[in-house]
Amino acid sequence: MAKKRLLSGIQPTGKMHLGNYLGAVSNWVNLQDDYDSVFLIVDYHSLTSVYENPEKLRADKRDLVIDLLSVGIDPEKCALCYQSDVPEHCELHLILSMMTPLPWLTRVPTYKSKMEEIKDKDLNTYGFLGYPVLQAADILLYEADVVPVGQDQLPHLELTREIARRFNHLYKGAFPEPMEILTETPAIPGTDGRKMSKSYGNTIPVTASPDEIEKLVLKMVTDPNRVRRNDPGNPDICSVFGYHKLFSAKTRQSEIDAACRKGEIGCFDCKKECAAQLIETLRPFHEKRQALLADPSYVDEVLKKGAEKARVIAQRTIQSARQLVGL
Numbered sequence: 001m002a003k004k005r006l007l008s009g010i011q012p013t014g015k016m017h018l019g020n021y022l023g024a025v026s027n028w029v030n031l032q033d034d035y036d037s038v039f040l041i042v043d044y045h046s047l048t049s050v051y052e053n054p055e056k057l058r059a060d061k062r063d064l065v066i067d068l069l070s071v072g073i074d075p076e077k078c079a080l081c082y083q084s085d086v087p088e089h090c091e092l093h094l095i096l097s098m099m100t101p102l103p104w105l106t107r108v109p110t111y112k113s114k115m116e117e118i119k120d121k122d123l124n125t126y127g128f129l130g131y132p133v134l135q136a137a138d139i140l141l142y143e144a145d146v147v148p149v150g151q152d153q154l155p156h157l158e159l160t161r162e163i164a165r166r167f168n169h170l171y172k173g174a175f176p177e178p179m180e181i182l183t184e185t186p187a188i189p190g191t192d193g194r195k196m197s198k199s200y201g202n203t204i205p206v207t208a209s210p211d212e213i214e215k216l217v218l219k220m221v222t223d224p225n226r227v228r229r230n231d232p233g234n235p236d237i238c239s240v241f242g243y244h245k246l247f248s249a250k251t252r253q254s255e256i257d258a259a260c261r262k263g264e265i266g267c268f269d270c271k272k273e274c275a276a277q278l279i280e281t282l283r284p285f286h287e288k289r290q291a292l293l294a295d296p297s298y299v300d301e302v303l304k305k306g307a308e309k310a311r312v313i314a315q316r317t318i319q320s321a322r323q324l325v326g327l
Helices: 017-030 043-050 054-070 090-100 102-106 107-116 132-140 151-171 209-217 239-247 248-262 268-294 296-324
Strands: 007-009 035-042 077-084 148-149 177-180
Touching: 007 017, 007 102, 007 132, 017 035, 035 054, 035 296, 043 054, 043 132, 054 077, 054 268, 054 296, 077 148, 077 296, 090 132, 090 296, 102 151, 107 151, 132 151, 132 296, 148 151, 209 268, 239 248, 239 268, 248 268, 268 296
Parallel strands: 007 035, 007 148, 035 077, 148 177
Antiparallel strands: none
8 A cells, every 4th residue: 555645844954953843853853764754944935034145045955954964854755845945835825826815825834833933034025925825736747645744833833724715616636635733842941941042042952963962951941949059949840851851761760850859869969960951862874964064965866756756746746737727
């Protein structure tokens, strides 16, 4: 029986951090065995916010490919490529934009929230408003059966289904309506206690060196009410303990929890232990990344083959779409 097709994408906005990995990419690694998977570095999407810095985009794209390969994305099991290496994305986006009602875009929850949240960039562009249509084109171009998403992305996926239904109704098409694979996204605190985000500058890169990891962990915020080493602490509000829950053994988590509440372990020692555990967990990724940096031709070949595999599907879809709309 043929595998169902899975589509997912990630924006190249700098080195992959723990939030990216645990929230999405680790799930890709687990799913790539079970699905006919297409994983996109969505560089066209990045132009909605970094269109004024082409050199940064070029460097970030390359970094992200290396990071994805480092953490376990296997090009033998999937198609991994740049979105821009498959020009059919642009054509399907244009076709779909012609029949997508404007109110469908302005009601997307993330549109208003991003406009309010991001003040240092001009988001009053056609491209930013039309972002969900390009996202729909990404999914429908590969006739994806499933899309792994977090809860916050469900409105985008529902819009994709609405666009597919409208296209199918208008042109007697047969785009499948993709279903979600809801991903459990653990809350990953940044070094300042807020949600880990590149926009906050509080991330821990997955492929950071051991020295970098230790420095970042040592500056993490802990229980603000704990002033002296022997003061009782509250692990429930401590970012560092959140990392222990993700990376330390269950028995050790219980020991640290009890010791913190009794004031028997200091924050510095707790951070040092957390950093050591994190370094050990991420060591294989770091070693793989160094090997990939030493072999740039391999990365080039991965991207080339990935785009070729993706275009086989994309060209078939766009040919059918062109005929249906009368082009």
